[in-house]
Amino acid sequence: MQGKRILYLMLGWFSLITGIIGIFLPLLPTTPLVLLAAWCFSKSSNRFHTWLLEHKFFGPIVRDWQSSDGIPKHARNRAILFMWTGMAISIFIVSRFWATIGLIVIGLCVTTYLMRMPLRSENTDQTVEKDEHG
Template identity: 85%
Template sequence: MQGKRILYLMLGWFSLVTGIIGIFLPLLPTTPLVLLAAWCFSRSSVRFHTWLIEHKFFGPIVRDWQSSDGIPRKARNRAIIFMWIGMTVSIFIVSRFWATIGLITIGFCVSVYLLRMPIRSEPPSSADITNTNGNETAVPDTLKNSEDKDGTS
């Protein structure tokens, strides 16, 4: 069992370091590698798993993934758009039939996966509730109804 733990620990650190390198190199995907590191750490080291979850930059990625609340619509749409832009550029640069088929297949599968994920509702920002003069602006009906029930309006 100790050998398995060490293997998961090494794989976790390797994927985290590779994910950090992926921040600067466009060919390496950062998020999947950070998620793999979190999974490996969860099987090998409570200390490193906790550290990764509480990390300033990587923690939100892992917490969002583990929460099963879904992803924000804006983030999903942005991911799909940038993925297809990157794949289109790659298709023109490589210009090989097999690479084009592979990229389109991968892009299609990832797009379907992202489109099937649940959408997390974002709470309204303070800019949505009040404008710079302090006057009330477009407040969503759900917010107004909850205020009416509380008797705070």
């Protein structure tokens, strides 16, 4: 059991570090990697999972995902826009037929998934911000 825990811990840190690199490199997806790190930490380390949930930048991503309230509409739309932009750049750079088909299929599946997610009302976001800042 200890080996499995170490594997999840290593995968969590690898995902988080790769996600951080993705902030600066547009072809690496930050949010899915941070979510994978949170899942790995939940399986391996309460300390790191709590740290990630309370992190200034990554905490809101994980908390939004784990809550049943949904995600903000602007965040969903931004994710779809950046995903398709990154995929278009990849398709242009790679220019291989099967890679293009694969990216389009993946993009359509992820877009469908995001479009079906529940949306949290924008007013709820503003209320939370006022509570935190005011």
